[in-house]
Amino acid sequence: MGEFELIARYFKRPPGPRSQVGPNGQDTSDGRAVALGIGDDCALLAPAEGMQLAVTTDMLVEGRHFLSTVAPARLAHKALAVNLSDLAACGAEPLAFTLALALPRPDESFLAPFAAGLFALAEAQGVELIGGDTTAGPLNICITAFGQVPRGQALLRSGACAGDDLWVSGTLGDARLALEVFRGELALAAADFEQVREAMERPQPRVTLGRALRGLATAAIDLSDGLVGDLGHVLAASNVGAVIDADALPRSTVLARQAPALQRQCVLAGGDDYELLFTAPAAQRTAIEAAARLVGVPVTRFGHIDAAAGLHIVDAAGRALEASWRGFDHFAT
Amino acid sequence: MGEFELIARYFKRPPGPRSQVGPNGQDTSDGRAVALGIGDDCALLAPAEGMQLAVTTDMLVEGRHFLSTVAPARLAHKALAVNLSDLAACGAEPLAFTLALALPRPDESFLAPFAAGLFALAEAQGVELIGGDTTAGPLNICITAFGQVPRGQALLRSGACAGDDLWVSGTLGDARLALEVFRGELALAAADFEQVREAMERPQPRVTLGRALRGLATAAIDLSDGLVGDLGHVLAASNVGAVIDADALPRSTVLARQAPALQRQCVLAGGDDYELLFTAPAAQRTAIEAAARLVGVPVTRFGHIDAAAGLHIVDAAGRALEASWRGFDHFAT
Incomplete structure (x- = not known):
């Protein structure tokens, strides 16, 4: 199986609901977001009037982002999900994505x-595969995802203000717990x-929550x-500090x-949570x-933003905890 | 050196001329195409009024797309150039790109x-690095590039008509000749x-030519x-055939x-040319x-489009040549 047959067999789908492509492949200009999908030198996107296009890209490498034992369907889900999670964090409505895929062999069973x-999640989220690239090489999955957000309304890392509450969605830490089991540290x-x-x-x-x-x-x-690492990015971008209660962080019964x-x-430094951390004024709690x-x-x-720089981690009784938790770094050894 | 230090040291630049970012990181809405660049969960793009966004992605893998001996500066140039070449083929004005990079070690000398x-070509072409991802892993470079094109004016593969001339830019085959030298087939x-x-x-x-x-x-x-392979894509998408003169294809003195x-x-099946092949009515020759x-x-x-399907390759005397030249396939052995 060659490269073009591989694309045609596995990755070319009829245009989705976001597409409207005329008989000669041209945009029929009725306002659909995907004016031209897979199959030409470029795809064409047309965000709706007054919308900005949100763009994010993530590359997944075996042994760093996933184990060689992961089921291919789950790997594809995750590769797309981590990009949609970035769109969610901006409050963007997902539209489309490209897929660049290096794999050792064009293997049907993979x-x-x-x-x-991939398409199960794409269809559930209403996003269309609009282009990509496939090549032989060590397994590597690079997805770039596109969403739209009304001009000036994107949620950024830089907007946190002193006094804001700190919030997080879902529960934290289960992905890390699973990794510890795979590592043999735990049963x-x-x-x-x-x-x-x-x-x-x-x-x-968390796409619907982000919007x-x-x-x-x-x-x-x-x-x-x-x-801790990701909150650090918010604090740095917003030029503020925070106090957080480690015991208030939500976790599963497991x-x-x-x-x-x-x-x-x-919960503090697990990684791979793909929940949203956000800040908001106390006046918005009910909303x-x-x-x-x-x-x-x-x-x-689980805490609040301080005007003074620095992250203070306390327990439920208000006692200070060691603040040396580090975020995951793909080049740390 | 960690992941975030690596990004800050090598890939974060002051916002370029296409950016206009306010004090809180927000778009200041003066119509610049890059509303938010590197450093948040997503970048924000705002194509100008009446413009569609052209999107393309290419993944480069050692041994498939480049030799291990290539100088890193040339590798970066090529990774961006091949994406800009796709934008050129659509007639799009390049705006920005993302870079996802897997490399074995965060090595200064690389x-x-x-x-x-990377930035030499980016600055020459007026495109801004707006985001990306870096990770440890076998060397892999995935760039996604963005351009803008007036609605409905993108050049597509599907528009060739019977009687159209076939044109090509520059010269063909030098990249393949170099590869044959590297392979030891030639001195x-x-x-x-x-x-x-x-x-x-x-x-x-060929960005300016494409526009x-x-x-x-x-x-x-x-x-x-x-x-031959790439022309085949045009013929298939346009549902036409062609006659081409192999001896008319432009080549360097070398x-x-x-x-x-x-x-x-x-010239027929070299690969890595990154020239534009295009079709146009004979009435447009002077223009x-x-x-x-x-x-x-x-x-x-170098030829013309036929209504009947099929590619006929002839020499300068009009004699038929074998038409079995194949395009490069990344999974062919």
């Missing part, structure tokens, strides 16, 4: 489930392991490298049964809780 | 010249080798996998001194020659 996992009952493995391999991007937070949150980021030190490691209920995603307050 | 080569004098090696390692994307062809050309494609069979191999002169890129007519 490509068929990979494409199935879990089968059902518990399946639950945390699902968190690691099939993260759910609901436009106009409510002052800053947002998605959690990929661990809460994680809540582990040793306290492991729980803290997982945020209502928005979160509406989209069906739990949110939890 | 990163410093790589960044220098060239040092100065000749430098010339063809430059063609292989530092292709010049000049809007409204003149009926179809266009950039030549990356060899003329290639013109090689054996006739090697010349044909290089096309004038446009090409204006942008300083030579163009050559």
Whole structure:
């Protein structure tokens, strides 16, 4: 199977609901966001009037971002999900994505489930594959995703203000707990392991929550490298500090049964959470809780923003904890 | 050196002329195309009124797209150039790009010249690095590039009509000739080798020509996998055939001194040319020659489009040549 047959067989789909392509491949100008999809030198995107295009890219490498044992369908899900999570953190509506894929061999037993996992999430989220590249090489998946957001309304890392509440969606730390099991550091009952493995391999991007937070949150980021590290990016971009309660950070019942030190490691610096961390004025608490209920995603307050620089981590009793938790760094050894 | 220090040291530049970012990182809405660059979860693009956004992505892998001996500055140039070449083929004005980079180690001796080569071309072409991803892993460079084109004016593969002339820019085959030298199949004098090696390692994307062809050309494609293979994509997308004169295909003086069979191999199926192949009605000949002169890129007519399917390759005397030349396929063995 050659490169072009591979693309035609696994990655070319009829134009989706966001496309409107005329008989000669031209945009029929009825305002659909994808004017031209896969198959030419470029795809053409047309964000709606008054919209900006949000762009994000993530590259996934075996051994760094996923284990060689992961099912191809889950790998594809994750590769797209981590990009949609970045769009969610900006409050953008996902539109489309490109896929660049290097793989050692054009292997049916990999490509068929990979494409199935990819399109399952793409269709659930209403995003269209508009282009890409395939090549032989060590397994590498690079997705670039596109969304639209009304001009000036994107949620950025730089908007946090002193006094703002700190919020986080969902629960934290399950993906890290699963990694510890894979590393042989820990054993879990089968059902518990399946639950945390699902968190690691099939993260759910918080797209509806991100959009609901436009106009409510002052800053947002998605959690990929661990809460302390990612919060650090918000604090630096906003030129503020924070106080957070480690014991208030939400965790699953599986994680809540582990040793306290492991729980803290997982929620503070676990990595691969793909939840949204955001800040908002206290006056928005009711509105945020209502928005979160509406989209069906739990949110939890766990601290507040300080004018003074620095991150202070305390426990439920207000005692200071060591603040040396580091975010995940892909070049750290 | 960690991931974030690496990005800050090598890839973060002051916002370029296409950016206008306010004090809180927000778009100041004066119509610049890059509303928010590197450093947040997403970048924000705002194509000008009436413009569509052209998107293309290419992944480069060692041993497939470049040799391990290539200078890092040239590798970076080529990784960006091949994407700009896709934008050129659509007639788009380049705006910005993202870079996802996997490399075995965060190695200064690689990163410093790589960044220098990347920004040299980016600045020459007026495109801004707006985001990306870096990770440890086998060397892999994935660039996604963005341009803008007036709605409905993008040059596509699907517009070729029976009777149209076939044109190509520049000269063909030098990159392939250089590859044959690297493979030990051929020896060239040092100065000749430098010339063809430059063609292989530092292709010049035909951006100004592509824009000049809007409204003149009926179809266009950039030549990356060899003329016969890439022309095949145009013929298939346009549902037409073609007759081409292999001896009319433009070649450098270095290639013109090689054996006739090697010349044909290089110009018909060389690969890595990054010239524009385009079609246009005969009535546009004068206008096309004038446009090409204006942008300083030579163009050559080498055949015409037929209503009947199929590609017929002839020599200068009109004798049929074997038509079994194949394009480059990244999974062919």
